[in-house]
Amino acid sequence: MNAIGANTWIWVSPLTDERLAEIAPHVRDLGFDAIELQVENPGDWDPGRAAELLQEHGLRATLCAVMPPGRDLLTSPDEIAATQAYLRHCVDVARRIGAGAIGGPIYSAVGRTWLLDADGRRRTIARLVEALRPVADYAGEQGVRLGLEPLNRFETSLINTAEQALEVVELVGSTALGLLLDTFHMNIEEKSSAAAIRLAGSHLVHFHACGCDRGSPGHDHIDWEAIAGALREIAYDDPICIESFRSENTIIAAAAAIWRPLAPSPDALATDGLSFLRSLLAAPLLQGSR
Numbered sequence: 001m002n003a004i005g006a007n008t009w010i011w012v013s014p015l016t017d018e019r020l021a022e023i024a025p026h027v028r029d030l031g032f033d034a035i036e037l038q039v040e041n042p043g044d045w046d047p048g049r050a051a052e053l054l055q056e057h058g059l060r061a062t063l064c065a066v067m068p069p070g071r072d073l074l075t076s077p078d079e080i081a082a083t084q085a086y087l088r089h090c091v092d093v094a095r096r097i098g099a100g101a102i103g104g105p106i107y108s109a110v111g112r113t114w115l116l117d118a119d120g121r122r123r124t125i126a127r128l129v130e131a132l133r134p135v136a137d138y139a140g141e142q143g144v145r146l147g148l149e150p151l152n153r154f155e156t157s158l159i160n161t162a163e164q165a166l167e168v169v170e171l172v173g174s175t176a177l178g179l180l181l182d183t184f185h186m187n188i189e190e191k192s193s194a195a196a197i198r199l200a201g202s203h204l205v206h207f208h209a210c211g212c213d214r215g216s217p218g219h220d221h222i223d224w225e226a227i228a229g230a231l232r233e234i235a236y237d238d239p240i241c242i243e244s245f246r247s248e249n250t251i252i253a254a255a256a257a258i259w260r261p262l263a264p265s266p267d268a269l270a271t272d273g274l275s276f277l278r279s280l281l282a283a284p285l286l287q288g289s290r
């Protein structure tokens with residue numbers, strides 16, 4: 001069965017060494033196998049200390065890159081260079097904490113949307129491929145994979161679907177570059193989340209699970225049996241992480257448009273989601289799930 005993780009944004013933002021020292025044992029006590037950390041600002045927390053802490057508590061690590069305004073692979077040369085340096089730093093952090101992949105919308109700032117005609121889109125994707133290739137090469141050298149994450153149309157206009165992400169993956173042509181799929185975004189953008197997972201196939205390097213309202217997975221209208229069936233079909237065996245946020249963490253809450261509590265408490269969100277995912281993944285595969 002896949003390792004199940006929780007991201008620390010369910011509880012805090014930004015992450016610090018002190019906060020991680022409290023949350024890691026808590027996440028372990030709640031029953032998770034993995035914890036997802038984020039590099040909001042390099043230096044917020046120390047990767048060496050985090051590696052020791054996660055080892056002490058027997059937690060696997062997963063890592064997300066964060067793309068606020070100003071972090072972008074499609075803007076000015078200076079901003080692109082700084083973003084490439086940031087992503088290389090994330091690769092180093094992933095390596096240090098033992099995360100096999102870093103995921104996120106590693107192409108453009110979250111919330112930046114603009115209209116492109118077919119020709120403009122072709123040129124923009126070509127620029128993205130040029131900017132991503134050296135980062136993917138570096139990740140490959142370090143033995144870390146990158147998961148390009150499609151986001152919903154309100155968070156980006158560039159890559160909304162698995163098919164669009166795969167186009168970039170194929171053009172970059174590096175085995176280090178794959179996809180991160182997130183049930184929240186797929187529920188908005190894909191005709192079938194299960195079909196998107198099957199399309200990603202062996203390129204899927206990480207997976208975010210949360211309800212259609214960004215709360216706990218389960219007890220919502222997402223077709224979880226079909227998703228579990230597709231993940232099994234493509235033999236996805238890396239972690240599945242619950243990704244959610246709370247309105248108290250104002251910067252990330254505004255980026256993800258979290259305006260109300262999504263559960264009675266962060267712990268309730270995490271534990272409800274964990275027990276749902278464990279029983280989902282343990283259940284026999286339903287025939288014909290789409």
Ligand code: LER
Pocket residue numbers: 064104105110149151155182208243255256
């Ligand atoms: C990041 O993984 C994500 O899914 C975004 O929606 C965060 O704004």
Ligand code: MN
Pocket residue numbers: 149182208243
């Ligand atoms: Mn996500």
